[in-house]
Amino acid sequence: MMPIKVPPIKCQGIKTKLVPFILSHVQWTEQEHSKWIEPFLGSGVVAFNLAPKRALLTDTNQHIINFYRNIQNGKINRDLVCGFLQENGDRLLKDGASYYYEVRDRFNQFASPLDFLFLNRSCFNGVMRFNSKGGFNVPFCRKPQRFAQSYITKIANQVDWAAKQMAGKDWEFRVANWHDTLLEAQPHHFVYLDPPYIGRHTGYYNAWNQAEAEELALRTQQLPCGFAVSMWLENQHRKNSHIQECWSDLEMRVCQHFYHVGSREELRGAMSEALLIKPGFSASLEQTLQGALEVSVMPLHPS
Template identity: 45%
Template sequence: MNKKVIVPPIKSQGIKTKLVPWINDTILQSGIDIENANWIEPFFGTGVVGLNSPVQGRHIVSDTNPHIINLYNSIKDGSITEYNMRAYLEREGKVLEQADENGYEYYREVKNRFNRDHSPFDFIFLSRAGFNGMMRFNKKGQWNIPFCQKPNRFAPAYISKICNQIASAEKIIRKGDWQFLNQGFIDTINMAKVGDIIYCDPPYFGRYVDYYNGWTEEDEEALFAALMCTPAHFILSTWHHNEFRENEMMNRFWNRFNVLTQEHYYHGGGHIENRHPMVEALVFNFDLQEPQYQEEAQQLELLFA
């Protein structure tokens, strides 16, 4: 599938932009009725997978991070548009550029304001002016990423890029039937019905941890139990191994389903493991119709007809 991937307006270290074509190919090879299936996504994150999903039914997506859900609900109800975001970023970008300490002082001010008022405009500002496009919250649930050190961060071209991303997200949301919920994954998985597709991208066990991304063995087990019982189709993204270690959860829970793997580099984050390739896995509970083999079989049939 070669369609251009829509990039969302927020960033995070776990963003799956590069894996979207692989996830979509897997869905398209599943034989699932994508015109009627609902898309259920309990770990929405930046939203890049759901926004690019080929599934055309309702989209029920959720995250325990209220700021993500608040942002997308604001885009849905029109209180955030590409136009008011442009006005906001032009104004704030100018203040940042002229602020003391090369912008540090103003970044801190916006950070404090966001931690107090939780404005989705400030959420975009911090996501795009924070270090390395990372998203992290401390134990009190407060934004915890340092400044990217670029006082001229919001140059006109960068503002246009962000506003175009808002416009693309808005177009997709307006054209479909979207529900954005601030709730835990079990409640969302339980909303899936026969024929729907659940896409899960939980925090990776044994890897990143912050306030909204804590993930224990018990969580993984609860996810396994929920996916084991669902009447819907599911795809789970997880890590398989890297050159340092294997994901022990594969053997414990996931190897009993179908598994595909692919090497992937993550960008961003200070962790040494992130500078090495990671073998990603897609775990799913349906069979693939393999088009390349079907094509070969048809050619052989023609040859021997």
Template identity: 30%
Template sequence: MSKNNKLVAPFLKWVGGKRQLMPSIVKLLPKNIKELNYIEPFIGGGAVFFHLQPKNAIINDFNKELVNVYKIIKNNLPELIIDLKKHENKPDYFYKIRSLDRTEEFNELTPVERASRVIYLNKTCFNGLYRVNNAGEFNAPFGRYKNPNIVNEPTLKAVNKYLNSNNIIVMNGDYEDVLTKANENSFVYLDPPYHPISESSNFTGYIQGGWDIFDQTRLRDACNELDKKGIKFLLSNSSAPIIRDLYDKYKITTVKANRAINSNGANRGAIDEFLIRNYE
């Protein structure tokens, strides 16, 4: 990797973003990380990916609307910027745009318009989070921010240049399909939906249907397969006891993170999270 461009940064706020944990994550990365092909199957906001800025990478997410945003920024940035500039920071307009995924009109939107909608809603909704209900409909309320940065041209242009100047493959699908592309020259960073510490902290609204213990166990089995093949992985998750049990044969580091998505305000603040790896 050459010297990183600080403007290459997340363009969306995403649940469980890793920017605040970056020092802890960087400390645990393999010493030869620069020589490895980077794979991130749950890209989300991409904080770790954009921090590392690898030359060779595969990024993926199950959320097709999110992946569409990455593809449009890479391939159709001028059209995206034009479309973003049409949006208004007004409640009536916000709810009109938010409601599109409940209508037939949504299917008529172009990929550029869909990407523009996701960025607009993310920048203007309450708490700046992507959240959908079980029907896959965006349901975060209007945020009432005075001057949201809907069109962050410097960051979008820097991300566009980075994605096009390097060998970056963008995928949309199940994480196991992506993991089949990993080999001994790969490093895999996994940031799945976290297992809840308690019922009030259960937030998996950025993926339709959410995740449960069966999904967490399936992911652990996939990590075991990576380990058998000698592929290095680092995984983030909550400090729930079941996560410690699932990964008890691996190295588990406890770190502190500030999270503000708990429905109980008294439970917001610094909490323990796990960083789990299969290498020294």
């Protein structure tokens, strides 16, 4: 597998470190009419690294989708991002927090994708949070010197990489609820799901509760194609009983992971992450263990 790269947008639960684990455990061969479907796209790090020929990439967060559509149609590119971040980074350096809040107000009024990028890369803790009216409400990271030249270059390169990964491919970015996205799955497709965490309400785009999680489990397990679901299994405080309750007929692969992004202490720290895979769509362990020694396999029903 190629070295994992990071897309330009960050979000809670970003799977950067888990991409090798996820992609090496999924057994899916791209064929003529196959398609990779991600109903909870987030940063897009899984799809961008896999770079399938055809993909349906959806999220309810219109800002994420709009941002990637703008890269896809060439309205946002490396040079534009460089210029924009240089200009706005200089203003941030000069005026500090007040400029961050000026951009935040502007974004909440006009929803420009470049302002979205600016806020995403200079907000507190790299979280993406919106209030009940859909307004971005994360405070400033308190570093007026945030957009140093090396940081701007890094972000511009990430934009360029995202553009290259989707160039010439049949990818559709769409604002959609997972219900609608799953309706499009066909037998030769593959669906990768990374839903928000139950009980961790993080605002407008991430309202997620037990009932929704249960419905997702039910509908996913009726899909006519292969699928894999990412879900936290346990941390030092608790175990995710939802897996045993709703996803127990699947193959489960487990990986230890450390979360850095999180607004509260209990959202950070060591976590066991599960990948629940439809039987018949998981890679053989010989294949996967060679590259990922930290991975373990746990039976859901101890024999």
